[in-house]
Amino acid sequence: MGEYERHLDCKRNRKFVKSNPKRLEELLANLRRDKELFEEIVISAYVEGLISLSKASELLEITRDEMAEILRKRGVPLRNLNKDDLVAEVEAIKWF
Secondary structure: OOHHHHHHHHHHHHHHHHHOHHHHHHHHHHHHHOHHHHHHHHHHHHHOOOOOHHHHHHHHOOOHHHHHHHHHHOOOOOOOOOHHHHHHHHHHHHHO
């Protein structure tokens, strides 16, 4: 799949998510039943840059450190903190 096709796919997915939030929740609930598959999807989304490390760990209901360890074991390089990661870190610190 080329860059343009991937861009169109992302636009369609975003439109679907915005217009069908209940359906998205159903899909996520079904995916979570198969933990291995769900983990693979989340990791793929992280690798593709679609979600941050914080979002990946949130989706898998684990800590950022646990998520980072999973990625390290698979040989996936960690990206630098983006704005979402930084905000999540600040919010986590505020919680303590």
